[in-house]
Amino acid sequence: MAPVVGKLAIIGQGLIGSSITRAVYERKLARETVITDGSAKVRKRLLELGLGEAKVVHSAREAAQDADLVIGCVPVRSLASVVAEIAPSLKPGAILSDVGSVKAGVVAECRPHVPAGVHFVPAHPLAGTEFSGPDAGLPRLFVNRWCILTPPQGVADPAVATLRAFWEGLGSRVEIMSPERHDRALAITSHVPHLAAFSIFHTGLAQEEKDRSPVMQFSAGAFKDFTRVASSNPEMWRDICLMNREAILETLRNFTADMEACARAIEAGDGETLETLFSVSRSTRRKVIEKEHISVQDDKSATELKDTLFRPYASDD
Amino acid sequence: MAPVVGKLAIIGQGLIGSSITRAVYERKLARETVITDGSAKVRKRLLELGLGEAKVVHSAREAAQDADLVIGCVPVRSLASVVAEIAPSLKPGAILSDVGSVKAGVVAECRPHVPAGVHFVPAHPLAGTEFSGPDAGLPRLFVNRWCILTPPQGVADPAVATLRAFWEGLGSRVEIMSPERHDRALAITSHVPHLAAFSIFHTGLAQEEKDRSPVMQFSAGAFKDFTRVASSNPEMWRDICLMNREAILETLRNFTADMEACARAIEAGDGETLETLFSVSRSTRRKVIEKEHISVQDDKSATELKDTLFRPYASDD
Numbered sequence: 001m002a003p004v005v006g007k008l009a010i011i012g013q014g015l016i017g018s019s020i021t022r023a024v025y026e027r028k029l030a031r032e033t034v035i036t037d038g039s040a041k042v043r044k045r046l047l048e049l050g051l052g053e054a055k056v057v058h059s060a061r062e063a064a065q066d067a068d069l070v071i072g073c074v075p076v077r078s079l080a081s082v083v084a085e086i087a088p089s090l091k092p093g094a095i096l097s098d099v100g101s102v103k104a105g106v107v108a109e110c111r112p113h114v115p116a117g118v119h120f121v122p123a124h125p126l127a128g129t130e131f132s133g134p135d136a137g138l139p140r141l142f143v144n145r146w147c148i149l150t151p152p153q154g155v156a157d158p159a160v161a162t163l164r165a166f167w168e169g170l171g172s173r174v175e176i177m178s179p180e181r182h183d184r185a186l187a188i189t190s191h192v193p194h195l196a197a198f199s200i201f202h203t204g205l206a207q208e209e210k211d212r213s214p215v216m217q218f219s220a221g222a223f224k225d226f227t228r229v230a231s232s233n234p235e236m237w238r239d240i241c242l243m244n245r246e247a248i249l250e251t252l253r254n255f256t257a258d259m260e261a262c263a264r265a266i267e268a269g270d271g272e273t274l275e276t277l278f279s280v281s282r283s284t285r286r287k288v289i290e291k292e293h294i295s296v297q298d299d300k301s302a303t304e305l306k307d308t309l310f311r312p313y314a315s316d317d
Numbered sequence: 318m319a320p321v322v323g324k325l326a327i328i329g330q331g332l333i334g335s336s337i338t339r340a341v342y343e344r345k346l347a348r349e350t351v352i353t354d355g356s357a358k359v360r361k362r363l364l365e366l367g368l369g370e371a372k373v374v375h376s377a378r379e380a381a382q383d384a385d386l387v388i389g390c391v392p393v394r395s396l397a398s399v400v401a402e403i404a405p406s407l408k409p410g411a412i413l414s415d416v417g418s419v420k421a422g423v424v425a426e427c428r429p430h431v432p433a434g435v436h437f438v439p440a441h442p443l444a445g446t447e448f449s450g451p452d453a454g455l456p457r458l459f460v461n462r463w464c465i466l467t468p469p470q471g472v473a474d475p476a477v478a479t480l481r482a483f484w485e486g487l488g489s490r491v492e493i494m495s496p497e498r499h500d501r502a503l504a505i506t507s508h509v510p511h512l513a514a515f516s517i518f519h520t521g522l523a524q525e526e527k528d529r530s531p532v533m534q535f536s537a538g539a540f541k542d543f544t545r546v547a548s549s550n551p552e553m554w555r556d557i558c559l560m561n562r563e564a565i566l567e568t569l570r571n572f573t574a575d576m577e578a579c580a581r582a583i584e585a586g587d588g589e590t591l592e593t594l595f596s597v598s599r600s601t602r603r604k605v606i607e608k609e610h611i612s613v614q615d616d617k618s619a620t621e622l623k624d625t626l627f628r629p630y631a632s633d634d
Contacts, residue, residue, distance in 0.1 A: 203571045
């Protein structure tokens, strides 16, 4: 089978960038891969690591030269400046993408810098670990994970199809939606849960201090992960909060109101309300599991199901 | 090696009870095991399952007869009535224990029913899955998990030592603390995080309804577990909320305040405060990992460390 991509450029070789580099090599998805990173220390480390057959170059502009697909794997707040930097070396027909956790604001910042004839198709692979840097990358990081594409209206279908094939080649399940819908979805499924994890951790530390008794070590099960989450990259989470401000604040307000309803029921000793609250979660979770089951077991049914559930991007707000 | 226990009685054969039954058989921790459950349907299922060599009997009182160790594996709100029921058949010198997620209130409810000469040593294994019932039990559920013992003041040391040996035999790491300290610790490490998970799930469902767009399926990583948690047993969580009311409400108040501080920083676009907030979590999490590492690698150091950090129960309020 021919590689999905001719020349691939990956700018930024942290956890996600270096995972793509490793996976592309294992799965032979590109004829040629050129990588770089803004940090000289990271570039030096890349040469030591020798990731597949990827060629390490000194600048983003050099990497992007003649590339068919350029993926910016840099913090969301740096993406626009990277796009501005590489714009002169992007060839007509090239696909430009990213891996950022926030879309609407970033897309708006980048678009003015994208040259005519270049297809801008932002992407967000829902995958990660709490580790960072080029040593942390894993070639199977994206297998069975969602990758959400948020092509702006008017972008050429074949460019979207190529990027979809690329991510499916990395083992991901691909979904397409608008940047705004993505940001609202991520606020509730990822950003606010992360903020809750950070806050639980802080509340726990304050309690340890007050009681002079270490307790966080007794986290078990899912809440071991909860504290694991609290050790994610601080700069990345700062930027996510600042770039997805509106959706996060709205979701936080709703979440706080739901928590307060819960507190009121506990305060009132209202067992019936509490049980109802907890039962709804359980029954709905079952439905979610069933849906996932379908989407893994039977791709056709899953697509049909999704077609009835998702409004396509074109008809969006 | 001789079994830790002569005759063991396990009352209640849900997830935890049937896991103990399976583990005790695999690890030969008791000379004889007698099990029962309040539900006739469950008792019938136990006979079909044939858990090890455990003998299934019809009543709690029959199970407790002549037992050296009796473990009540029933919902926290039912424990006192089970203790009252079996009291007449408990032999002098027997150890009575439980596996409940809440301690202070339950201990206070049960103590008046415990006959003189019976050693009451409540326990809480920090282990579980989102499944329930006798089919859900796993023989390795307690391996490398904490089990917290909360012996009331005045209970005989050898009884505590026997129960410790029993749980260590099941593969657990055992910690001893007061019921009150346990309840405060669990409020922050388990109860409030669970309430946060339930609430996130509710907030997400409301958003799906409003946007007519399913998004919860895009939960990834730790927050897949987050939604998994939301499908835990509703009755159990209702009872935990009602029985650990004060500690949960205090922790909820602190948690909500921490979340609001976070929201204010986002609203103000205060990146510096956010980064500090997220950095503290990361550095402290590292310390927690190091501590755990010590306690696994080197039991002596861990014990010394804990001795300096934990106030012993005797001096506890």
